[in-house]
Structure formats: structure tokens, C-alpha cells
Amino acid sequence: AQSVAQPEDQVNVAEGNPLTVKCTYSVSGNPYLFWYVQYPNRGLQFLLKYITGDNLVKGSYGFEAEFNKSQTSFHLKKPSALVSDSALYFCAVRSEGSYNQGGKLIFGQGTELSVKP
Amino acid sequence: NAGVTQTPKFRVLKTGQSMTLLCAQDMNHEYMYWYRQDPGMGLRLIHYSVGEGTTAKGEVPDGYNVSRLKKQNFLLGLESAAPSQTSVYFCASSYGQARGQPQHFGDGTRLSIL
Numbered sequence: 730a731q732s733v734a735q736p737e738d739q740v741n742v743a744e745g746n747p748l749t750v751k752c753t754y755s756v757s758g759n760p761y762l763f764w765y766v767q768y769p770n771r772g773l774q775f776l777l778k779y780i781t782g783d784n785l786v787k788g789s790y791g792f793e794a795e796f797n798k799s800q801t802s803f804h805l806k807k808p809s810a811l812v813s814d815s816a817l818y819f820c821a822v823r824s825e826g827s828y829n830q831g832g833k834l835i836f837g838q839g840t841e842l843s844v845k846p
Numbered sequence: 847n848a849g850v851t852q853t854p855k856f857r858v859l860k861t862g863q864s865m866t867l868l869c870a871q872d873m874n875h876e877y878m879y880w881y882r883q884d885p886g887m888g889l890r891l892i893h894y895s896v897g898e899g900t901t902a903k904g905e906v907p908d909g910y911n912v913s914r915l916k917k918q919n920f921l922l923g924l925e926s927a928a929p930s931q932t933s934v935y936f937c938a939s940s941y942g943q944a945r946g947q948p949q950h951f952g953d954g955t956r957l958s959i960l
Contacts (some may be wrong), residue, residue, distance in 0.1 A: 735943060738886075761946045772850070772936055772951030773889075780946035832877060833904065834949060838887040841946060 869937030
């Protein structure tokens, strides 16, 4: 069965410091991996994805994520955090072969990122 | 460019009442999805559709029905609301089978069942 784990419910970072939000996954076949961000009272916004190729993918707002196949991880990173990055972050996965199931995504439970001035 | 629009944004129901949540997308997407979001549980898929006139069950379909009569609209129905259905409901859409296409989300409907 496919699954996603975000081991930290909350991550606290000082503004200007690097941040990491962790994600591990389990899927049969090749994974398609996604990060989304959710601001209060809003829907999820797409940040970045890994499909194939370079293990380091870059996305919106200066975020990047590193795909590690051996560790089945897809951690979200940013070199210098901003207060405005404070939000709820979701990792999601689907398998390469899931297109005949509507391309369904499996979401992690979310990690609350708090960036303090 | 509206993207994915959900109506209503808020609703309070009494146990046993029925209602329909509407999702509309203007991106000509083939696939549409209904999720519910509960604290500490991420998003869970209720039902989805891979095209006009088709629907399928997701992870937590019990107590819900859906219809996709038009490509741009995806309706979620609660026939007899229960307090356990108090949640935030999100609609999403995406292109069809193209690899790795992200889902685009609406801003949600906050539903309380008393």
C-alpha cells in the first residue's frame, strides 16, 4: 500500500536560518512526489514535484526538495527562511502506474512550519 | 482566471439534513477530486472522476455521493448529514494522464454538522 509519513508535526525556525521539512514515502514502482503549501483558510498550493531526472528539484518561493531513492525520502528545504513561509506543508505521492486510478495522491498528515523573526 | 471555485464557503447543518457542495473549474481539466481535511490526518480522498459522466470511490466514500454531469463541475452530496462529517472539504482538478501533473485546489468548504 502507498503511504507518506511526515515525522514532525511542527518545525520551528528562526528567520534567515535554513529549514528542512521531512517526508518519507512507500510506493510500488517509481514514485511521483509533490510538495504543497497551505495558508490559513486557503486551499493547497503546488510548490514542486519530482518525476524523474535530477534528484534536486527547485520550486516556487525559493523552495527545493531532494529525492533520495535509497532512503525513500523527499525532504523540502530552503536556504534562508522567511516569516512569510509560516504555513502548513504537505508531502504527497502517487505511483507511476496509478494513472488508471485517476492519478490519486496519497498525502502526509502535514507539518506546521513556524518561522520567528 | 478563477481556477477551482467551491460554493458555499461555509455551512452549518443539523444532523439528518442534506446538502450539495459544488465545485467548478475553468481549466478544462479531465480529472476532479473531492477530499476532506481533518486535523492531524492530512487530506483523504472521498470520490474522484476521470471524466464527464464517470465517478469512482476514494478512501472514505461512505455517506457521500457525487456526480459529474458536466466536465467543469463536480458535485458532492451528503444525503443525511452526521456529526462525523464535520470537516473542511476541498475540491481539486488536474489534467488527465499526463505525467506528474499537479492537482489544483479550491479554497475549501467549511462544514459543521450539529
